[in-house]
Amino acid sequence: MLNNLIEDFYMKLTMSFYKNASQNEALDIGDISTVEMSCLEVVYFLKNPTYSELAEFLNISQPNATYRINKLIKKGYLAKVNDKKDRRIFYLQVTDKFMDYYCLNDNYLNNVIAELEKRCTANDIQQFEKMLNIITKDIME
Template identity: 45%
Template sequence: MLEELWGKLYDKITLSYYKNLFREPESGYTSLSSLEGSCLEVIYLLGKPTVSQFASFCRMSLPNATYRVNSLVKKGYLQKESSQKDKRETHLLVTEKFMKYYCINDRYMDQVEQGIRERFSSDELAQLDRMLRVIVEEIL
């Protein structure tokens, strides 16, 4: 039962993200391919990686990663920042444009959280909180 529910939870969260990724371009957004959306999310979740770190994490060649990064910079979803310690090193940062795009998922997750708060007692919420903390620790 746990395996099945865990899989369903993961699937629903993932599908929510991709549903937003594949939506029609609106209010000036450039549409993103699924690969571009995934690359942006990885860069965001890695927290200011270098191009090399991004390439290594995704197991792609440095030229391929550089091409992807430059394309996302051109579309306005990503920017490069020189390292303060080593000016030869460049870190990748997602832009406000990406965050507006990405936060659409946050609104969905906020709705889910609100539904949970309405359906569970405070004791059940406290227990869920403890369980989620363990799950987060296990994933990391």
């Protein structure tokens, strides 16, 4: 039962994201592939990795990572930022163009949380937060 609930939660969250993305004509996302989007998400989740950190995480060669990064920089989804101490090191940073796309589901999540707060006690929400912390910090690491 828990497996089905988690799968259903993930599916509904993902479906909401894609529905919002397809209905948002202001965003020009037709030029990005799913592989590129996953690469961008990894950069975002790793919080400004270097080229080599990204390549290592994705288990791809440095030239392959550089090729992907350069394409995403040209498309305006990524930027490279010099290290202040060692000018040879570049950190990768997602741009506002990526964040505009990535944050499409924020309203949906905020509505889910608001509804949860209406229907559940403060103690229930604390327990839920505790369980999510265990899942994300302990189990999924």
